[in-house]
Amino acid sequence: MERETLEFDVQFVGAGPAGLAGAIHLARLIANHDAAVAGGGPGKAIGETNIAVLEKSAEVGHHGFSGAVMDPRAMAELLPDWRERGCPVASDVTSDDVYIFSEGGKFRLPFLPPALNNHGNCIVSLGDVTRWMGGIAEELGVLIATETPAQVPLMAGNQVLGVRTGDKGVNKAGEHKGQYQPGADCTAKLTVLCEGPRGTIAKQLEKTLASRPANSPRSTRPA
Numbered sequence: 001m002e003r004e005t006l007e008f009d010v011q012f013v014g015a016g017p018a019g020l021a022g023a024i025h026l027a028r029l030i031a032n033h034d035a036a037v038a039g040g041g042p043g044k045a046i047g048e049t050n051i052a053v054l055e056k057s058a059e060v061g062h063h064g065f066s067g068a069v070m071d072p073r074a075m076a077e078l079l080p081d082w083r084e085r086g087c088p089v090a091s092d093v094t095s096d097d098v099y100i101f102s103e104g105g106k107f108r109l110p111f112l113p114p115a116l117n118n119h120g121n122c123i124v125s126l127g128d129v130t131r132w133m134g135g136i137a138e139e140l141g142v143l144i145a146t147e148t149p150a151q152v153p154l155m156a157g158n159q160v161l162g163v164r165t166g167d168k169g170v171n172k173a174g175e176h177k178g179q180y181q182p183g184a185d186c187t188a189k190l191t192v193l194c195e196g197p198r199g200t201i202a203k204q205l206e207k208t209l210a211s212r213p214a215n216s217p218r219s220t221r222p223a
Ligand SMILES: Cc1cc2nc3c(=O)[nH]c(=O)nc-3n(C[C@H](O)[C@H](O)[C@H](O)COP(=O)(O)OP(=O)(O)OC[C@H]3O[C@@H](n4cnc5c(N)ncnc54)[C@H](O)[C@@H]3O)c2cc1C
Pocket: 013, 014, 015, 016, 017, 018, 019, 054, 055, 056, 057, 061, 063, 064, 065, 067, 068, 069, 070, 071, 126, 148, 149, 150, 151, 194, 195, 196, 197, 199, 200, 201
């Protein structure tokens, strides 16, 4: 069976808040640049750019831990009209209290430790927020490919050409089932890893490219 090859200009691996924010921001930067050039501004138009987000779960938002306190500053920078666009906020935080619970009852702390002050933040479901961001990315022409787990990086020497996605239709013993389908080779001029912590591709590239930045906390640990 032939392995499919998909070519993108830029691909983000992982449709969490990081991957989707990156795709939305890039699509808008290109659109704004091209509009400015069309209006007589400097530079050349970039033109149609294929931006993709590869997501291993069946739907955007399925792997987002639900129930989160969101500091809205980054969202407001990304999408200044995030409220008007209907970002799914369950509630704004209007007051904070810290309770200590014990077998005998509860005790309210008479002060609020600064680290636990969430005034001005929002209570959201991360799954709902990422689903909503996915819709905005798609409106901007970004392709979101769900059920597409990046499994191994595609390399040419030290250059990352893209990722190979996992095969479908393989049983636990590694045997091919009737509906076997080999994973696709997804190549791009730029592959951005947004897998969350301990990503499948990131872990492999850390070994092959020693790509962990020098200021990363883990890289400062003794071997
Ligand atoms: C229990 C818990 C509670 C938290 N509570 C809060 C909170 O209240 N407030 C807050 O601000 N933050 C909270 N966080 C942190 C927050 O969830 C993360 O900072 C944020 O989700 C990171 O976003 P991300 O896009 O980098 O990664 P993720 O949200 O982890 O998204 C990664 C995405 O990539 C996909 N993916 C991973 N690997 C691959 C692959 N190889 N191929 C294709 N797709 C892949 C995953 O399915 C997922 O959709 C909490 C985290 C945890 C674990």
